[in-house]
Amino acid sequence: MAGTFTVTVKNPEVRFAEGKAIAEKLGASIDGDISGGTVSGVSPLGPVKAKYSALGNDLYRIEILEKPFLVPMSLIEGKIREAIG
Numbered sequence: 001m002a003g004t005f006t007v008t009v010k011n012p013e014v015r016f017a018e019g020k021a022i023a024e025k026l027g028a029s030i031d032g033d034i035s036g037g038t039v040s041g042v043s044p045l046g047p048v049k050a051k052y053s054a055l056g057n058d059l060y061r062i063e064i065l066e067k068p069f070l071v072p073m074s075l076i077e078g079k080i081r082e083a084i085g
Contacts, residue, residue, distance in 0.1 A: 003073040004063045009084050012058055019084065038065075045070055050080075 009015050016034045023030050028041025036053035046068035053061050064076055 002064055003077065004061065005077055006055065006059055006061050007081055007084060009058050009060055012054070012060075015084055040066075043068060043071070048076070 012034055020030050023039065023041065026041060028039065031038050031040075032052070034054065036051075038049060038051050040047070040049040042048070047066055048064075048068070049066040051063045051065055055061055062077075062080060064073060067073070067076055
């Protein structure tokens, strides 16, 4: 079940570098650059994969491509907003 939302990212260049370092520590990967790409990793309940793309003016579109069935989309969206918003 995919879900899509937008988020404003302040200082995207800085946040991208921070996010890449955090992802590596957590065993996740970011394939892409500041303009777009994919993020993938594994949670205790299963794999998670998302696609992101810059829309302009620090606005990004996030599409959740894969998530554990038991994890609600609202939880994933909330965690992403908390981490990068």
